Amino acid sequence: MAAAAEPSIGLRFEKVDKRYGAVYALRNLTLAIAPGECVALAGRNGSGKTTLLRIASCLTRPTRGTLSFSGVTENQNPRAGFVAHAAMVYDELTAEENLLFFAKLLGVADRRRLVHELLCEVGLAERKDSLVRTFSRGMRQRVAIARALLANPSLLLFDEPATGLDPEATSWLTGQLRELRDSGCTIVMSLHGESQVARLATRAVRLDAGSVVADTRSGATFQSVFTFAGA
Amino acid sequence: MGLLSNAAALLGKEVRTEFRSRELLSTTIVFVLIVVVLFSFTFDPTANESHRFGPGLLWLAFLFAASLMLQPCFLREQVNDTLSALRLAVSDPFAIFLAKIGANTLFLLLTELLMLPVFAALFNVSFRGQVSGILLTFFLGSLGISVAGTALAAISAQARMRELLLPLLLLPLLAPILVASTEVTVSLMGPEPFMQWKGIGFLAVFDVVFLTALWLFGEYLLEE
Secondary structure, eight states, rough: OOOOEEEOOOOEEOOOOOOOOTEEEEEEEEEEEOOOOOEEEETTTTTSSHHHHHHHHHHHOOOSSEEEEESSOOSSOOOEEEOOOOOOOOTTTBBHHHHHHHHHHHTTTTHHHHHHHHHHTOOOOTTTTTTTGGHHHHEEEEEEEHHHTTOOOOOEEEESSTTTHHHHHHHHHHHHHHHHHTTTTEEEOOSSSSTGGGGOOOOEEETTTTEEEEEEESSSSHHHHHHHHHH | OOHHHHHHHHHHHHHHHHHHHHHHHHHHHHHHHHHHHHHHHOOOOHHHHHHHHHHHHHHHHHHHHHHHTTTTTHHHHTTTTTHHHHHHHHHHHHHHHHHHHHHHHHHHHHHHHHHHHHHHHHHTOOTOHHHHHHHHHHHHHHHHHHHHHHHHHHTTTTTTHHHHHHHHHHHHHHHHHHHHHHHHHHHSSSSOOOOOOOHHHHHHHHHHHHHHHHHHHHHHHHOO
């Protein structure tokens, strides 16, 4: 499942502002993410992590500035796999119906097999016929992760991916992300504090008041990005 | 996947979720039934009055029902932010509108067809021999209500006073549909029934104009 066969996608935010009324969610943000990087975004609540991810997924337009993608080939699907705060799945459909529906929209070939495999991987094969409405927060998150992986995306955006997951599911997610990272998929994830998932990151970026205040790839400062953010 | 196949998949989902929960249909049918019964009690019309006022009251009831039915159309997509998932998945955002319009038209038509015998009994009118004309009028009228209503539902879903905004925008905008549909229905219910093609033409033009506008500008309505 975790095989990004397509070449990775890079992102470049250039002097991006995002304003909601008078409030700036992002302010003059410039950030370049190279293809294949695994970036952890840290920062306090309201620092702009979610807004950055929504702009990266093209769901939200910047008020000012530009976002450009690099490495997108002609036949490549530039759409990102996105796991947000909300599960982005339908309560009135079963787990399997949800995944089959989104797989159909995405034009996934052999979707029944793929959906079955994903449901097995996220540990929901036995509950595949249950309505999502009956699922716990963690189970919904598993369906959301499976949905994001459906089209084998070259860019994955995760907004606090481990939220609601039990240790077993967090370990599965960590393994999955490691495979994706190693296969060259570009991953951007927002995180609160140092965690099992955070250790996968090859780069940590801390946001504060909508701007980048720390950007590190390794060394002692890497951990401090999360320590500060969690404080 | 192309526009039409995306729209078909989305329409299938809309129909499946609605027939599974039956929330929207049952509420709307009960609402229209109450309105039609109340109208008949309030006016207690004679046969002559029924022919003159009946169709207007009927279409007014459909319009009220539509404002109720269209409200959750995009609000439901906000519960789990599924609209974002749809926007990420479809190749053309117009597919989302096409599916919503298709589903709203279908549900509205179903409500109208269920209400027709009730209305005929309460207002003592007969549609016999005019079924094809009635079906065509209902279809074009419902399509017009759904096209304009779906666009407004997308706009109002992002507004602060969303529950109040939709009827405020919808009812004045749909006044031309109400007038044209009523006139055509009156002509079909008269003592010497005939098809008023001018009204049918107006309804068709209204539908095409709003559908084209939605195709051109719909994408902006879905943006955050």
